Amino acid sequence: MPEYAFLKGHGTENDFVLLPDHDGSVHGDLSDEQMAERVRALCDRRAGIGGDGVLRVVRDDDQWFMDYRNADGSLSEMCGNGIRVFVRHLVEEGLVDPSRPVPVGTRDGVKTLTVEGDLITVDLGEPTVLGESKVAVPGHAWVARHVDMGNPHAVAFVDSLDDAGTLLEAPDHDEATYPHGVNVEFVVRRAERHVAMRVHERGSGETRSCGTGAGAVMVAAAVADGVVGPPAEDVAYRVDVPGGTLTVTWTAEDRVLLTGPAVVVARGTTDL
Numbered sequence: 001m002p003e004y005a006f007l008k009g010h011g012t013e014n015d016f017v018l019l020p021d022h023d024g025s026v027h028g029d030l031s032d033e034q035m036a037e038r039v040r041a042l043c044d045r046r047a048g049i050g051g052d053g054v055l056r057v058v059r060d061d062d063q064w065f066m067d068y069r070n071a072d073g074s075l076s077e078m079c080g081n082g083i084r085v086f087v088r089h090l091v092e093e094g095l096v097d098p099s100r101p102v103p104v105g106t107r108d109g110v111k112t113l114t115v116e117g118d119l120i121t122v123d124l125g126e127p128t129v130l131g132e133s134k135v136a137v138p139g140h141a142w143v144a145r146h147v148d149m150g151n152p153h154a155v156a157f158v159d160s161l162d163d164a165g166t167l168l169e170a171p172d173h174d175e176a177t178y179p180h181g182v183n184v185e186f187v188v189r190r191a192e193r194h195v196a197m198r199v200h201e202r203g204s205g206e207t208r209s210c211g212t213g214a215g216a217v218m219v220a221a222a223v224a225d226g227v228v229g230p231p232a233e234d235v236a237y238r239v240d241v242p243g244g245t246l247t248v249t250w251t252a253e254d255r256v257l258l259t260g261p262a263v264v265v266a267r268g269t270t271d272l
């Protein structure tokens, strides 16, 4: 079996396998199903490297492109923590200048990132605040706010994060509202402009953090706090996740900025 390079990284413990494939010559010839199978093998936490998803690092014309897949091999439009880890990798390899904004293509369009020491910020773009529907886990049901951050989110305010239970299965949700599945966030208030969340991610299960999820949670919390978007002036919330802390700012220009740490922790080769 031919070997290929990989890296492993995480942003607040939302962890990813990175696959450098700048000109598409390493993985680009695989069919969609073959690539999905490779992603499942890499993300397997016992027989593989382990990860919540895979970031294929592609150079598309003169721009970097994040080809993201969830651990089950499915595609998503965006990954807020993944793209910050992606840029950490580009910086460490000397492939981009960290003193300038870094544009990265995604299936949700081009995102711009900025690097400040340990912290990397991604401009997630304009949030879309939609209606409410029900989400449920065994023994509990809530009304959840639909927030689109390029990918779909259902945000439920709960009395206790324990009420979400084991999250071994995807929470029940309204399939008409979310025909392509949904990421479900469970949120509690900690203080003014400070919340904590757990998440069940579409295609990955419960994860220790979700960047677009933190963005959706912040926007839902701000709306519940009376902010009529876009806010008159920038408003920032602290969002605690099981794997650390993120800061989310909703700007007066109607952009959602996600800031937090992002690290690469391993490099190697594999034939998975």
Ligand SMILES: N[C@@H](CCC[C@H](N)C(=O)O)C(=O)O
Binding pocket: 014, 052, 053, 070, 075, 076, 077, 078, 079, 080, 081, 082, 151, 152, 183, 201, 202, 203, 204, 209, 210, 211, 212, 213
């Ligand atoms: N962990 C990610 C989101 C990854 C995609 C998500 N599971 C989906 O299918 O939309 C993040 O940090 O945003």
